[in-house]
């Protein structure tokens with residue numbers, strides 16, 4: 001997928017929006033910030049309580065499988081589209097291979113087959129690859145974890161007492177095509193990814209259902225049309241939109 005510079009950089013090649021004629025914004029980018037609390041002990045308990053039945057795997061392995069299917073990647077980063085049944089740390093660590101997938105396979109129906117990756121997986125809902133070629137809805141993102149590690153007491157109680165999570169940022173030349181689109185039109189929308197044999201439900205990591213219980217389909221490999229109900233494990237604590245100006249604006253127009 002080739003993404004035009006102007007999807008991320010204001011005034012970059014093929015930015016579709018008319019920008020100020022004096023060019024002071026050119027080279028900048030709009031920045032979305034969110035403080036996203038992560039309910040880690042609650043998430044871990046949910047994985048154990050709802051681990052899919054798979055012959056020959058321990059409870060912890062089955063819980064890890066459920067978590068990997070929610071995200072679309074194992075903890076090592078290895079994509080489940082390439083290694084659906086067990087983590088492969090060598091694959092996860094290999095930058096030549098760990099992004100080389102698009103959810104298609106030989107003799108495989110991309111509209112019905114969730115044996116590799118559920119339609120609802122976080123990385124599939126937010127970047128659908130061969131499901132939907134949508135370069136205009138691309139972001140550059142990063143994050144910093146905040147808060148302490150889960151304490152022994154929190155793990156034992158399966159409950160958060162010290163807030164922790166992700167300080168999330170994304171850059172895009174249009175907020176309504178970038179962050180807002182990925183969150184509202186894709187992650188929160190139970191119908192997306194469209195055109196499948198089942199409605200996928202919300203993104204299990206970041207999807208919101210107006211605070212109500214969410215329904216996510218396809219997480220159990222043995223029951224790909226079945227749904228799991230879950231509360232939110234990621235809770236937005238607030239955020240803001242910013243314009244991140246180019247250095248030329250900091251030394252020029254904005255320096256006066």
Ligand code: HEM
Pocket residue numbers: 036037038071073122123124126127139141165166168179182183205206234
């Ligand atoms: C606490 C909240 C979040 C968690 C735990 C989380 C977790 C992850 C993980 C583990 C990955 C795969 C590794 C990587 O590419 O970095 C990922 C990828 C991604 N996430 Fe998130 N994420 C969160 C919030 C968000 C938000 C708010 C958005 C956008 C609205 C988002 C959009 C994406 C995108 C676009 C990808 C890349 C997909 C790809 O290139 O295949 N994430 N996320």
